[in-house]
Amino acid sequence: MVISSLVAGRPLLPAVARTRRVRGPPLRSDFLVSSEKRIDPGKALLTFRGIDSGRTPSPFLGARAAAGERSDESEKEAVGEDSAAFDLAQQSILSWVYFAAILGAVLFALNVIWIDPVTGFGSSFVNGISAASNSPEVVMLLLFCVFAVVHSGLASLRYAGEKLVGERAFRVLFAGVSLPLAFTTIVYFINHRYEGTQLWQVKDVAGVHELVWLASLVSFFFLYPSTFNLLEVAAVDKPKMHLWETGIIRITRHPQMVGQVIWCLAHTLWIGNTVAVAASAGLIAHHLFGVWNGDRRLAARHGEAFSELKKRTSVLPFAAILDGRQKLPKDYYKEFIRLPYLAITVVTISAYLAHPLMQASSYHLHW
Numbered sequence: 001m002v003i004s005s006l007v008a009g010r011p012l013l014p015a016v017a018r019t020r021r022v023r024g025p026p027l028r029s030d031f032l033v034s035s036e037k038r039i040d041p042g043k044a045l046l047t048f049r050g051i052d053s054g055r056t057p058s059p060f061l062g063a064r065a066a067a068g069e070r071s072d073e074s075e076k077e078a079v080g081e082d083s084a085a086f087d088l089a090q091q092s093i094l095s096w097v098y099f100a101a102i103l104g105a106v107l108f109a110l111n112v113i114w115i116d117p118v119t120g121f122g123s124s125f126v127n128g129i130s131a132a133s134n135s136p137e138v139v140m141l142l143l144f145c146v147f148a149v150v151h152s153g154l155a156s157l158r159y160a161g162e163k164l165v166g167e168r169a170f171r172v173l174f175a176g177v178s179l180p181l182a183f184t185t186i187v188y189f190i191n192h193r194y195e196g197t198q199l200w201q202v203k204d205v206a207g208v209h210e211l212v213w214l215a216s217l218v219s220f221f222f223l224y225p226s227t228f229n230l231l232e233v234a235a236v237d238k239p240k241m242h243l244w245e246t247g248i249i250r251i252t253r254h255p256q257m258v259g260q261v262i263w264c265l266a267h268t269l270w271i272g273n274t275v276a277v278a279a280s281a282g283l284i285a286h287h288l289f290g291v292w293n294g295d296r297r298l299a300a301r302h303g304e305a306f307s308e309l310k311k312r313t314s315v316l317p318f319a320a321i322l323d324g325r326q327k328l329p330k331d332y333y334k335e336f337i338r339l340p341y342l343a344i345t346v347v348t349i350s351a352y353l354a355h356p357l358m359q360a361s362s363y364h365l366h367w
Contacts, residue, residue, distance in 0.1 A: 079305040080245025083225030084340045095236050102234045106175070114180040115365065122184055126367045136192040137278040143188055144282030147181040152286070152293055154178065158241070159301065168235040175233075189279050190362040196274035203270065213352070215266035220348045221341065222248055222259030228340040243302045245309055247335040250326050253313040254294060257287040291315055 114122040129142050154161070154174050161170040202208050225244045231237040248255040264280035298306045312327075314320035321328065329335075351358075 078245050079308045080243040080249070082335075083242075083244040083247040083249060084228050084335070084338050086228070086339045088339075095231055098236045099231055099234050102236065106179070106234075110180060110183070114183070117365070122180065123365070123367065126184060126188065136195045136275050140185075140189065140192070140275060140278045141282050143181075143185045144279070144286060147178070147185050148282075148286040148289070150181055151178045152289060156293060156297070158297070167239045171233075171235040171239045175235075184367065187362045187365055187367050189275075190359055191365075191367055193271055193275055193279075194273065196276075196278075198273045199277070200272040202272060208269070212266045212270045215262050216352070217345075217348055219259040219262035219266070220344050221336075222252070222255035222262070223344065224256040225249065241297070241301050243298060243305060243309060245313075249313060250321065250328060250332070250335075252315060252317045253310070254287075254291045254315055257291050257315075258317055260284065260287045 112119050114120045117123050129146070130139050132142060133139055154177065158170065158174070161173070164170075165173070225242070225247065227233070229237070229242075232239045252258045260283055264283050268276045268280045270276075295306075295310070299310075302309075312320055312325045314325070320326035
């Protein structure tokens with residue numbers, strides 16, 4: 001798991017010979033800390049904010065307390081984690097070897113069980129869905145519906161599933177079912193994106209290509225911060241349900257939804273037909289549901305901490321900043337000058353350059 005460099009190796013606060021106050025928000029008389037106990041700073045500050053100290057402490061908040069730093073109001077009152085933090089010194093080579101081995105095994109299994117026309121079930125699945133209608137728009141929406149029900153359904157069952165089979169086993173189940181359905185939907189869209197009725201044509205308009213390219217690039221910077229935790233995604237590290245607060249979360253509490261909307265609008269503008277409209281409608285509807293479902297799940301898992309975070313964040317981009325609920329640190333830009341964002345830039349540009357290869361591979365499947 002990508003763990004914030006702000007928290008690793010932080011010692012407990014030293015014991016002192018007398019009763020003292022811990023630095024943080026204004027304290028009441030009942031928030032005195034006994035000198036006979038050693039205090040985890042993250043848990044202590046969470047307790048002072050009226051939050052159950054039994055919860056997982058905030059790495060971002062705990063590190064600030066240990067360092068004795070008080071940079072601004074937004075950081076002083078933080079209850080969530082620092083997103084996209086990555087420290088090479090904390091990485092285990094063995095963990096990344098496991099990740100590479102798991103990724104290779106997953107791709108091999110995906111090819112044999114789902115993609116390969118001879119051994120896989122993917123073609124039968126697509127043919128079964130396609131039999132419902134001759135309209136590519138309808139088939140596109142049906143594929144999205146199947147994916148959305150499975151993906152969001154399993155996400156909603158995450159807490160119960162993890163209690164039943166464990167975090168790692170449930171993550172493997174979740175990925176093993178969601179990945180083939182997502183792959184199928186993407187391939188079908190690539191193969192049928194120029195079918196349907198043409199509604200407009202703006203490809204020859206000056207600046208449109210550049211606008212679409214830039215919007216697509218920006219959309220990937222709104223990836224949900226959990227995506228950065230690749231070792232958790234692959235279940236090499238124990239998967240967790242994080243409560244992020246820094247970086248892109250300051251702009252919008254649901255960055256993946258915002259990024260998907262930007263991507264859909266850009267590609268629908270470029271393609272301009274009914275298939276693109278149907279695909280965008282399915283994707284956007286699924287992510288709007290995810291906003292409600294995600295907030296519900298975070299509230300159930302994190303309780304009062306999420307309520308505090310919700311007060312100073314917004315679903316609409318920049319809304320919390322504009323109305324003063326979110327106060328940006330003076331060095332806010334530093335929350336983006338990190339290796340994961342550099343990786344996103346490289347991967348996004350590479351994906352753009354690899355479009356011909358992606359299209360050729362999709363055509364080969366005849367889905």
